[in-house]
Structure formats: structure tokens, C-alpha cells
Amino acid sequence: MEEWNFPPNYNKDYFPDPNSPYWFRDRETMDPEKRDELIVARIRDVMAYAYDHSPFYQRKWDEAGIKAKDIRTLADFEEVPVVTKQELRDSQAKNPPFGDYLCCPESDIHHIHGTSGTTGRPTAFGISRRDWDTIANNHARIMWGMGLRPGDTVFVAAILSLYMGSWGALIGAERLGCKAFPFGAGAPGMTARAVTWLGMMKPAGLYSTPSYALRLAEVAREEGVDPKEFGIKVLFFSGEPGGSIPSIRDKIQDIYGAKVVDCGTMAELTPWMHASGSADTEGMLLWQDIVYTEVADPNTNRRVPYGEQGTPIYTHLERTSQPMIRMVSGDLTHWVMEDNPCGRTYPRLPKGIYGRIDDMFQIRGENVYPSAIAEVLEGLAGYGGEHRIIISRGGSMDELAVQAEFDQETANKGPDAVKAMGERVEAELSRVLGVRARVVMVEPDTFPRTDFKAQRVVDDRDLYQSLNQKRGG
Ligand code: 8LQ
Structure with a gap:
């Protein structure tokens, strides 16, 4: 032995x-x-x-x-x-x-x-x-x-x-x-x-x-x-x-x-x-x-x-x-x-x-991990590489918004391409996670990159509300 x-x-x-x-x-x-x-x-x-x-x-x-x-x-x-x-x-x-x-x-x-x-x-x-x-x-x-x-x-x-x-x-x-x-x-x-x-x-x-x-x-x-x-x-x-x-x-x-x-x-x-x-x-x-x-x-x-x-x-x-x-x-x-x-x-x-387990949140009865959102985004062409997950843990249910960067190629194609990308992200999140998320697409390089572990979840009711309004939802 x-x-x-x-x-x-x-x-x-x-x-x-x-x-x-x-x-x-x-x-x-x-x-x-x-x-x-x-x-x-x-x-x-x-x-x-x-x-x-x-x-x-x-x-x-x-x-x-x-x-x-x-x-x-x-x-x-x-x-x-x-x-x-x-x-x-x-x-x-x-x-x-x-x-x-x-x-x-x-x-x-x-x-x-x-x-x-x-x-x-x-x-x-x-x-x-x-x-x-x-x-x-x-x-x-x-x-x-x-x-x-x-x-x-x-x-x-x-x-x-x-x-x-x-x-x-x-x-x-x-x-x-x-x-x-x-x-x-x-x-x-x-x-x-x-x-x-x-x-x-x-x-x-x-x-x-x-x-x-x-x-x-x-x-x-x-x-x-x-x-x-x-x-x-x-x-x-x-x-x-x-x-x-x-x-x-x-x-x-x-x-x-x-x-x-x-x-x-x-x-x-x-x-x-x-x-x-x-x-x-x-x-x-x-x-x-x-x-x-x-x-x-x-x-x-x-x-x-x-x-x-x-x-x-x-x-x-x-x-x-x-x-x-x-x-x-x-x-x-x-x-x-x-x-x-x-x-x-x-x-x-x-x-x-x-x-x-503490990082998990519940959206309309579904358990969602931040890593599952990263998984969806990284699998989509046109993703710019960073995102933020905004949860409003206010009322009886958590609500979810995702700010996702589009990449330079998508930016070059113009606003219609960006809009289509947003719709794709929303559809994929809903298909894979079983939850609806408000998706707001943001410019390439909006978010700082990390040289350690990514911190992407923002727990903020006010920010959630303002994104919701921005999207007209
Ligand atoms: N955590 C650590 N490694 C992970 C992995 N491979 N996949 C998913 N989550 C992971 C020193 C080593 O890198 C281990 C380490 O990061 O230790 P920490 O700093 O004490 O952090 C521990 C936490 O990182 C774990 O509980 C996991 O949530 C995550």
C-alpha cells in the first residue's frame, strides 16, 4: 500500500x-x-x-x-x-x-x-x-x-x-x-x-x-x-x-x-x-x-x-x-x-x-443561482463579458433584473442588433432558468473587471425600480 x-x-x-x-x-x-x-x-x-x-x-x-x-x-x-x-x-x-x-x-x-x-x-x-x-x-x-x-x-x-x-x-x-x-x-x-x-x-x-x-x-x-x-x-x-x-x-x-x-x-x-x-x-x-x-x-x-x-x-x-x-x-x-x-x-x-446557498434567490418559486445566469450569458454570441444581477428583495417575492454588456461587434451593427440581443438574453434566461428577468443591455466595458472572484449580485430595490422604468416595464 x-x-x-x-x-x-x-x-x-x-x-x-x-x-x-x-x-x-x-x-x-x-x-x-x-x-x-x-x-x-x-x-x-x-x-x-x-x-x-x-x-x-x-x-x-x-x-x-x-x-x-x-x-x-x-x-x-x-x-x-x-x-x-x-x-x-x-x-x-x-x-x-x-x-x-x-x-x-x-x-x-x-x-x-x-x-x-x-x-x-x-x-x-x-x-x-x-x-x-x-x-x-x-x-x-x-x-x-x-x-x-x-x-x-x-x-x-x-x-x-x-x-x-x-x-x-x-x-x-x-x-x-x-x-x-x-x-x-x-x-x-x-x-x-x-x-x-x-x-x-x-x-x-x-x-x-x-x-x-x-x-x-x-x-x-x-x-x-x-x-x-x-x-x-x-x-x-x-x-x-x-x-x-x-x-x-x-x-x-x-x-x-x-x-x-x-x-x-x-x-x-x-x-x-x-x-x-x-x-x-x-x-x-x-x-x-x-x-x-x-x-x-x-x-x-x-x-x-x-x-x-x-x-x-x-x-x-x-x-x-x-x-x-x-x-x-x-x-x-x-x-x-x-x-x-x-x-x-x-x-x-x-x-x-x-x-x-445564501447567494441563491427565489424568483416566482424558482431557485436561481448567480452562476446559472453567467452560464446563460456566456453561451450567447454578442455578450460583452460582464453583467450585474439586480435583485429587489423587497416585497413578498424577489424580482430580478440583469444588466448585460453587449460586445463591440454588436455595437457596430447598431441599435436594432442591440435590441435583438436583449430579447435573446431575456428569452434564454426565461427558457433555461424558468424565470422572467428584466434585461437591460449596456455598452461594452461598462463594468469593472475583477482580478479575483466576481461579485455580480446587487441587492437593491431602488436600482431595480429605476431599471424597470428605464425599460418601460
Ligand atoms: N468556491 C471556491 N472554489 C470554488 C469552485 N471551484 N467552484 C465553485 N465555488 C467555489 C482557495 C481556494 O480557491 C478555495 C477558496 O476559494 O476558498 P475561500 O476563499 O475560503 O472561498 C470559499 C468559497 O468559494 C466556497 O465556499 C465556494 O462558495 C467558493
Whole structure:
């Protein structure tokens, strides 16, 4: 059996056979029932460890009357109370700075990172040297599965400060023996410089958010560069929906002439690549032997059957500094268990993660995700690349308006073409989402582009009213 211990202690020099599509063939392709048995054993190890090292988990599980040794099946594990983001914040407020779920001495902390949000108390991540190495090994393994190889250049085009995404991609690339280029993002003029550097370095892999990959392509074209000239083979994305949304994924694959791989769950769950597609499998595989993921009913926190929708609940099987045990994400997805083209025997999220349940709104009884609107727009010729979703959550029902940019080509054709485009958008939204939206077409480049995660939803009754009047509706 390949290395699979708790705590892990990966051999830093290990590489698989260069011809193998797998880093750890056994772990990745084993009979899923056998894997589940081993996961249960690993869960017991991690729980016993967390109980011994953290007042947070002691309190939580004592209150629930749960002991690690009682977990004999995955169904038993569903009795374990979930951990919420709020509990982590509270724990850090009471026990600053890392909270009483830190399971290693503070002196073992090798890296400090934090959440990227701008509201509320941020969460601090204290990551031990051991965990840092484990994360690097996990990510190298998953990036191998994406088709990246030692010697490849990997260009990290995401903010290298309060964002675990960039750091996770960087240390995975380093462990994989790649030429890692921590380029970053977010400074003025940096996207144009990225275009220059990409042209010089011709990386095999590029990491960013999907929104930023689209932005980068726009800027490249402004600079007279065809993004295909970068010679990228794999674009791996995390941070927001997009990499598993066919219209967006296909558009980006087309623009760059490269393969798109969707990955990423939550910063707290670093190694966050544990949900990731592979070179041959679309959507996201759940690499269950690294982080055990349950897709659960958000009301009961119990697993839903394959084929159904639920919220992911995550459990670290290899972390020792701040292990998350049943951390509830608040996202929505659906999972399936099928034969995967790459031969890995993991469950899969065929459409990735749709977004946060909180971001969902209801229009005349239909649940709508912002990502579904992006999906429709990106699939339409003549779309200018950005939009805003305006919801008025005032009365008994939410109302929806969409401001969508048309592209320069449509602009050149004149007002009739723009009007026809608006009608097409409205018809498509209504056909695909089952809801009627007020659509207002706006000039190309009306909205700022992001170098991080797109923020497109505006919750505003007054703006909704004014758009409604503008459209005469
Ligand atoms: N989120 C993250 N990755 C997503 C994806 N591939 N598809 C859909 N939604 C996704 C550091 C990694 O990028 C993970 C990350 O972004 O962590 P954060 O910053 O803590 O944000 C977590 C949230 O981003 C998730 O709950 C998803 O809603 C979204």
C-alpha cells in the first residue's frame, strides 16, 4: 500500500512512474467500498488526535456524547456535530489568534494565512511545517492528475496575500518539481504585465480564478496578443464557479486552446484542491482519501444519495494543525458515483459547486443561482463579458433584473442588433432558468473587471425600480 498514514509523513523525493496517470495508483483507483472502510479508520485516528489536542473538539463532542472509538461506519460519523465558520470565528475571538482548535503548539506554526473577506472578523490559519509539507504533497499529486509534470512552468496569476488559492497552487507546483512562477495579481497594470510574462515564459500551467482568466484574455487582445500564443496546456481554476460550467469552460478552453480543470473548496480545507477534475475527467472528483466529503441535506447534515443535491461537509484526514472535522460549507452541489474516464474511483461533482446557498434567490418559486445566469450569458454570441444581477428583495417575492454588456461587434451593427440581443438574453434566461428577468443591455466595458472572484449580485430595490422604468416595464 502506498503511503496513507495519520499523521502523514510523505517522502519528499517520491515520484510516480513517469508513464502513470496516477500519483498513488492504489489510493486513487481502489474499490470505493474498501476505501470507505479505510476512511472510517482514518476518521477515528483524526478524531482521537483532535480530541486529545483541542479543547474546541473536546467541548463539542463531550456535549454530543460522541467518542472517536464509537465511529464504526460512515453513517455513525453523520452523528458528529458539524463545525461552522462562525464557531471558528468565535473560537479565535476567545482564544486569539488561532482558536482553541489549534492542535499543535504555536511554536510549530510555519505559515500564517487568513481569509480574504472584507467584512466581519477574519479567520487566521496557523499551518504547521508538517501540514505545509502534507498540503504540498497532496496538491502535487492532484496536479499530476491534471497532467502537469516536473519541469513544467506553472504561472500563479492570483493574489499572493490573503488568499490560500495562490499559495496552495504555488507549493503544489514546487513539490511537483515544476518551475513555479508566483506572479500574483491585483496591482495596477499587473494584467498587462502578465501578458508580457506569459509570452516570455510560455507556461504549461496557469492558475487563477475563471473570471480572471477571462479578464486576462481581454487584456491580451487589447495588447494585440492571441492568448493561444501563451502555449498553456492546463488552466486550473478555483475560488468561484466557472470551471465546471460548460459555456464558461468551453469558452475559456477555446480562447486559450488549453484544458480547463475545476478545483477548490474552502481555504479552511486546504489542501483545497481535494475537489478537483483531472486530465480526463470533467467536473470535480472528490479525492476522499485526502479530505472526506459528504454531500448532505442542509437541514439534517446527513448524506443524500448519489444523484441528489446537498451541501458539502468536509473532514480533513491528513491535517494536524487546524483539522476541520465535519466543516459545513454552506455551498450547494450535486454528486454522482459513476465510472470516471480517468479511472479514479472517486465520487464526482459533475457541475462543480454551484455557489453558496445564501447567494441563491427565489424568483416566482424558482431557485436561481448567480452562476446559472453567467452560464446563460456566456453561451450567447454578442455578450460583452460582464453583467450585474439586480435583485429587489423587497416585497413578498424577489424580482430580478440583469444588466448585460453587449460586445463591440454588436455595437457596430447598431441599435436594432442591440435590441435583438436583449430579447435573446431575456428569452434564454426565461427558457433555461424558468424565470422572467428584466434585461437591460449596456455598452461594452461598462463594468469593472475583477482580478479575483466576481461579485455580480446587487441587492437593491431602488436600482431595480429605476431599471424597470428605464425599460418601460
Ligand atoms: N468556491 C471556491 N472554489 C470554488 C469552485 N471551484 N467552484 C465553485 N465555488 C467555489 C482557495 C481556494 O480557491 C478555495 C477558496 O476559494 O476558498 P475561500 O476563499 O475560503 O472561498 C470559499 C468559497 O468559494 C466556497 O465556499 C465556494 O462558495 C467558493
